Amino acid sequence: KNEVEQSPQNLTAQEGEFITINCSYSVGISALHWLQQHPGGGIVSLFMLSSGKKKHGRLIATINIQEKHSSLHITASHPRDSAVYICAVPFPNTGNQFYFGTGTSLTVIP
Amino acid sequence: DSGVTQTPKHLITATGQRVTLRCSPRSGDLSVYWYQQSLDQGLQFLIHYYNGEERAKGNILERFSAQQFPDLHSELNLSSLELGDSALYFCASSVGGIEGYGYTFGSGTRLTVV
Numbered sequence: 528k529n530e531v532e533q534s535p536q537n538l539t540a541q542e543g544e545f546i547t548i549n550c551s552y553s554v555g556i557s558a559l560h561w562l563q564q565h566p567g568g569g570i571v572s573l574f575m576l577s578s579g580k581k582k583h584g585r586l587i588a589t590i591n592i593q594e595k596h597s598s599l600h601i602t603a604s605h606p607r608d609s610a611v612y613i614c615a616v617p618f619p620n621t622g623n624q625f626y627f628g629t630g631t632s633l634t635v636i637p
Numbered sequence: 638d639s640g641v642t643q644t645p646k647h648l649i650t651a652t653g654q655r656v657t658l659r660c661s662p663r664s665g666d667l668s669v670y671w672y673q674q675s676l677d678q679g680l681q682f683l684i685h686y687y688n689g690e691e692r693a694k695g696n697i698l699e700r701f702s703a704q705q706f707p708d709l710h711s712e713l714n715l716s717s718l719e720l721g722d723s724a725l726y727f728c729a730s731s732v733g734g735i736e737g738y739g740y741t742f743g744s745g746t747r748l749t750v751v
Contacts, residue, residue, distance in 0.1 A: 560740065568725055570742035571639070613680065627680035 530554050533614050533628035540635050546601040548631045550614030553595065560615040561588050561599050564630070570613075573599070604635045640664065641730050643743035651751055655716040658746045662709055662730030666741070668692075669711040670731075671703055674745075675724035686711055718750045 531552045540546050550559070558577040564570045574581050574588040576597070581588050585604075590597040601608055614628040640663035650656055662669050671683040673696075682695035686705035697703075700718075705711040715722060729742045 562742070567744075568747065569639075569744040570727060570729075572740050572742065575740065615680075618682075625680075625682060629679050 529629075530626040531614055531616055531628040533612075533631050535631060536629065538631055538633045540604050540633070542605060542635055542637050544604050544635075546604050546608075546633065546635075548599045548612050548614075548633070550597045550599070550628055551595060552597075552614075552616045552626070554616060554619050554626065556592075556595075556616045556619070558617065559590055559597050560625070561597070562613040562615055564611040564613060566610070573612075601633075604633075606635045606637050609634050639741045639743065641666075641728060641741050641743035643726075643728055643746050645746060646744065647747050647749075649749045649751060650718060652718055652720060654718050654750075655714065656718065656748065658713040658715070658726050658728075658748070660711045660713070660728035660730075660743055662711070662728075663741050666730035666732055667709065668731045669705055669709070670729045671697075671711070671713050672727040672729065673724045674727060675721075680727075683713070715748070720750050723748055723750045 534549050558575050560575050561573040562570050563573050576588050576590050585602045587600040611630040611632050613630045615625040617625055642661040644659045667688045670685045672680050674680045683697040684703050685693040689705050700716050703713045725745045725747050727742055727745045731740045
């Protein structure tokens with residue numbers, strides 16, 4: 528049983544396309560993280576959000592706590608966005624221990 | 638540079654051996670978390686230390702142990718290594734205590750057991 532489900536698993540897009548990655552989770556949470564893992568392996572925390580929407584540059588993350596669903600959008604995608612995007616939710620009633628989605632591997636073609 | 642430093646970046650060792658992975662948290666962060674990322678399991682939480690004390694254990698094998706020192710750096714010790722221990726090991730740090738706040742990952746240590 529996966530507490531966090533992501534879709535799609537793999538995504539190939541042309542440069543400039545609008546991209547959406549989805550995350551559904553089964554546990555009650557107060558916040559959710561979106562992480563980016565580059566081909567070299569390093570992980571960067573993109574967003575932590577507990578409600579509504581956050582925007583950083585071309586990245587937008589939304590969350591609906593009632594529906595237990597979050598989306599990560601990339602506008603005007605670029606080859607440098609090629610990475611694995613991982614959704615993470617904290618264990619209930621804990622601090623910073625997380626369930627992780629299996630990730631969405633994004634390739635943006637020039 | 639995220640501010641979380643992990644060394645070494647790459648490590649190749651033989652089965653049965655013991656290795657130590659090191660993590661220096663971001664300045665001011667009191668919590669250190671260790672994660673294992675393998676091809677078949679994805680990212681798995683191993684253990685959490687806060688200000689020198691163990692706070693929580695996840696899917697950490699008995700062959701693995703960790704500690705956090707007074708200067709807040711942490712070491713993950715992996716012993717009696719098996720081929721299946723080959724993975725990326727990440728540490729992350731945070732101010733601690735507040736869920737999800739200021740969470741920063743290191744760049745990872747890639748361990749290959751041959």
